[in-house]
Amino acid sequence: DTAVSQTPKYLVTQMGNDKSIKCEQNLGHDTMYWYKQDSKKFLKIMFSYNNKELIINETVPNRFSPKSPDKAHLNLHINSLELGDSAVYFCASSQDQGAHGYTFGSGTRLTVV
C-alpha cells in the first residue's frame, strides 16, 4: 500500500492550460503539503494544510490553488500554466505538523511546452 500517492506521475501540457494534481495519504497524518522541486533540485514549500485548514501559503502565484476536501487528500490546481511552472511537484504528509519529518509522495513531473 502506497503511503502518499500522487497522480499523475507525469504531465505534459501546453502553456495556458489548466491542470490538477491529486494527492492522497493513508497514514492518518493530520498535515499535508505541496513542495516544488526546480531543475536545480531545490525543494521549496508551497502550501500546507492541517485538518483541511490552510496553514502555510508561501509566495506562490494565485494561479496555484490547493484544495483539501478531507484530511487525507490535498489536490493542487494550476491555472494558465506557464513555462516556468515546469518542475517536479511533491506531495507530503506528516503528523504533529511536520515536527518529526515528512513522508513524501513519488512526485509529479510537470512539463509545460
Place this chain on the structure above:
Amino acid sequence: EDKVVQSPLSLVVHEGDTVTLNCSYEVTNFRSLLWYKQEKKAPTFLFMLTSSGIEKKSGRLSSILDKKELSSILNITATQTGDSAIYLCAVVPYGGATNKLIFGTGTLLAVQP
C-alpha cells in the same frame, strides 16, 4: 530569512571510499534537523537530529548535530554504487502551526564502481 546550505554541491567517489556531507543553517528557533536521501523519486527519510553531540547511526550511515556551530554532518563509510543519490538536509524551526521543512540545495553524490 531562514537558510540551509549544503556542501559540497556534488561529489564523485569510488566504491569503498568514505564521504562526509555538510549542512549548515541559519534558522530562527531551531527545532530539529533532518537528512533525506533522494534517488529517482521521493526523498526518503534517513535521520532526525535534535540534540547536539549525539550520533545517529544506521548501517554505514551516521550523522551528528552541532548546535554551537549550527551545522550537521552526514557520514557514509564503505560507499556503494547504491549510495548514489542527492542527499538533502532540512531544518524544522519552531513556529506553532508553521512547522515547515526548510531544505538545503542538496549534495549530489555519485559513487563509481
